Amino acid sequence: MxxxxxxxxxxxxxxxxxxxxxxxxxxxxxxxxxxxxxxSPGSGKTLLLERTLQELGGRLRIAVITGDVQTQNDADRLxxxxxxxxxxxVTGGACHLDARQILTALEEVDLANTDLVFIENVGxxxxxxxxxxxxxxxxxxxxxxEGEDKPAKYPKMFQQSSYAxxxxxxxxxxxxxxxxxxxxxxxxxxxxxxxxxxxxxxxxGLDEWYAFLxxxxxxxxxx
Amino acid sequence: MxxxxxxxxxxxxxxxxxxxxxxxxxxxxxxxxxxxxxxSPGSGKTLLLERTLQELGGRLRIAVITGDVQTQNDADRLxxxxxxxxxxxVTGGACHLDARQILTALEEVDLANTDLVFIENVGxxxxxxxxxxxxxxxxxxxxxxEGEDKPAKYPKMFQQSSYAxxxxxxxxxxxxxxxxxxxxxxxxxxxxxxxxxxxxxxxxGLDEWYAFLxxxxxxxxxx
Numbered sequence: 001m002x003x004x005x006x007x008x009x010x011x012x013x014x015x016x017x018x019x020x021x022x023x024x025x026x027x028x029x030x031x032x033x034x035x036x037x038x039x040s041p042g043s044g045k046t047l048l049l050e051r052t053l054q055e056l057g058g059r060l061r062i063a064v065i066t067g068d069v070q071t072q073n074d075a076d077r078l079x080x081x082x083x084x085x086x087x088x089x090v091t092g093g094a095c096h097l098d099a100r101q102i103l104t105a106l107e108e109v110d111l112a113n114t115d116l117v118f119i120e121n122v123g124x125x126x127x128x129x130x131x132x133x134x135x136x137x138x139x140x141x142x143x144x145x146e147g148e149d150k151p152a153k154y155p156k157m158f159q160q161s162s163y164a165x166x167x168x169x170x171x172x173x174x175x176x177x178x179x180x181x182x183x184x185x186x187x188x189x190x191x192x193x194x195x196x197x198x199x200x201x202x203x204x205g206l207d208e209w210y211a212f213l214x215x216x217x218x219x220x221x222x223x
Numbered sequence: 224m225x226x227x228x229x230x231x232x233x234x235x236x237x238x239x240x241x242x243x244x245x246x247x248x249x250x251x252x253x254x255x256x257x258x259x260x261x262x263s264p265g266s267g268k269t270l271l272l273e274r275t276l277q278e279l280g281g282r283l284r285i286a287v288i289t290g291d292v293q294t295q296n297d298a299d300r301l302x303x304x305x306x307x308x309x310x311x312x313v314t315g316g317a318c319h320l321d322a323r324q325i326l327t328a329l330e331e332v333d334l335a336n337t338d339l340v341f342i343e344n345v346g347x348x349x350x351x352x353x354x355x356x357x358x359x360x361x362x363x364x365x366x367x368x369e370g371e372d373k374p375a376k377y378p379k380m381f382q383q384s385s386y387a388x389x390x391x392x393x394x395x396x397x398x399x400x401x402x403x404x405x406x407x408x409x410x411x412x413x414x415x416x417x418x419x420x421x422x423x424x425x426x427x428g429l430d431e432w433y434a435f436l437x438x439x440x441x442x443x444x445x446x
Contacts, residue, residue, distance in 0.1 A: 008231050040263045040264045040265060040346070041263045041348050041369060041373060041376070041377065042263060042366070042368065042369025042370045042373060043369075068376060071372070071375045071376050073372050073375060073376060093349065093350070093352075093353050093379070094349075095318055095347070095349035095350055122349065123263070123348065123376075124318070124347060124348070124349055125264050125346065125347070126317075126318035126345065126347055126350070127318055127349070127350070143265070143368065145265065145366065145368035145391065145394070146263075146264060146265025146266075147265045149294070149296050150264055150265060152294045152296060153264065153291060153294050153296060153346070154264065168368065170397075171368070171394065171397055171398075174393075174394055174397045175394075176424075201399075
């Protein structure tokens with residue numbers, strides 16, 4: 001029984017990897033980088049995207065694929081800032097997006113006239129770590145309200161991510177959260193991780209984030 | 224392929240329900256209520272348990288089954304307050320505990336000399352909603368830092384829970400979180416939900432929580 005489940009799971013994962021390779025090829029053809037935003041529920045993915053669309057939307061053509069479990073709350077919030085929004089509906093108790101959903105969603109995106117794609121994954125620190133979506137990189141959001149031990153408890157997610165964005169930095173004075181400890185724990189599971197330190201509410205640290213995104217778009221164009 | 228996966232999944236779930244019934248029978252025999260704590264990562268399950276063990280540990284014999292994904296951080300933290308701790312190791316990318324793990328963990332618990340069992344599930348608002356562990360009730364923790372829309376986005380978890388414990392209430396003055404909106408969203412998906420309003424840091428609201436637990440233990444003994 002257990003063995004059978006694992007076999008089926010492996011075939012599903014292998015198929016996902018093929019489709020992720022298709023996504024990656026398609027994005028490379030159009031020289032469009034895609035970033036897969038992963039995090040706990042409520043860590044601030046949608047708010048970071050709202051701010052980013054507001055600030056960079058005039059300079060970069062940004063598409064967003066958003067994967068809510070049940071509602072279209074996130075899609076509603078983001079559609080105020082972009083007309084390049086595709087909602088991938090996640091059904092049947094699934095806890096992550098998969099590459100097939102991204103491939104389908106990208107059919108709705110005019111990639112020839114797009115500079116950058118964000119994928120807003122399901123809020124979950126376990127499942128999305130195992131699913132390649134063909135993204136340029138996974139970016140994990142790490143809310144300062146969640147405690148410093150998240151990388152140790154969810155190592156795969158931090159290992160699979162290239163960047164970690166600390167969010168809700170404005171709350172630090174009211175928390176017992178120790179930033180040095182959090183960074184050390186993150187680097188212990190993934191020494192290659194780069195950090196951003198942001199508050200989408202106050203705007204602190206967002207300039208570095210925007211500069212990073214513009215740099216990634218420029219680099220993809222040169223590739 | 225998809226159909227095959229679903230068939231296997233259904234058989235796994237059916238087997239889980241049988242094992243959950245075994246857990247429920249075993250706990251009923253000993254008149255011990257078990258509460259399954261579910262939430263996002265970092266919402267404060269372990270801290271609430273630490274405080275509860277500190278405060279009630281002298282009056283009630285409390286066992287804890289904790290399910291960390293990768294570390295034994297939570298087990299280490301809790302073992303300072305109880306010698307009735309069993310760690311269920313969650314491996315292979317699983318995002319929840321299952322009834323078999325609880326049944327196995329309960330072999331380590333002297334139920335004849337236990338008043339109350341807590342199950343600290345994996346921090347995840349999707350997967351644990353689908354798995355009956357034989358508990359008396361699921362209790363969802365809802366951190367005020369996560370945004371009011373969690374019940375709408377993760378309705379199954381709030382539907383499956385009998386109680387919602389708001390955590391980190393001490394941060395409310397620094398957040399845009401609207402409690403009335405959060406409660407309304409929770410009651411919309413589950414009108415039978417009862418609430419607690421707590422800060423494990425300041426101790427606010429914990430007296431109601433302790434009184435509830437003592438009431439549940441007394442009720443189970445009368446049953």
